[in-house]
């Protein structure tokens with residue numbers, strides 16, 4: 001596995017090795033001791049999530065859970081292709097409000113590690129995309145919140161043509177200028 005720290009310190013792009021043979025391939029997608037050594041995080045995951053999006057141009061995000069239920073997420077795309085986005089939401093961070101985005105796909109097998117303190121979202125770059133991700137904290141509706149996907153301050157290029165296909169919740173999410181960081 002190759003861990004590449006991104007422009008947002010502590011956010012890592014992770015490239016898993018694939019052992020290809022005539023049947024297809026095998027890869028290790030998570031190894032706690034390596035993850036801990038390379039990210040400095042304990043790698044204690046308590047919940048695995050899986051989402052399927054029918055349409056290209058869907059956006060899920062930007063989401064976060066506030067402390068004490070803040071979530072770190074280890075994200076990978078198991079079918080199709082997504083643009084995965086992390087936004088630094090940590091008070092006082094020199095990269096506060098800055099984002100990184102990476103194409104994750106079944107083809108490249110890349111993963112993104114997003115620690116607690118970041119907003120997370122993705123856009124789908126293909127129909128029928130599947131995303132599987134590990135979380136460091138349980139789902140907590142009372143701590144769950146969102147920032148609008150196309151916030152002018154964040155200025156994220158989601159690589160989709162025109163308007164996003166959104167949940168009602170995401171369509172009515174707050175603007176970043178009204179966000180008070182709990183991190």
Ligand SMILES: Cc1cn([C@H]2C[C@H](O)[C@@H](COP(=O)(O)OP(=O)(O)O[C@H]3O[C@H](C)C(=O)[C@H](O)[C@H]3O)O2)c(=O)[nH]c1=O
Nearest residue numbers: 049051060061063064073120121122138139140167169
């Ligand atoms: C996240 C979550 C949701 N749910 C239920 C709540 C709703 O009834 C339904 C759909 O939830 P939501 O619309 O929040 O799903 P997404 O829009 O995919 O949200 C996720 O998308 C972005 C990319 C994230 O990083 C978060 O993991 C998460 O916020 O699943 C659960 O039961 N458990 C959960 O952990």
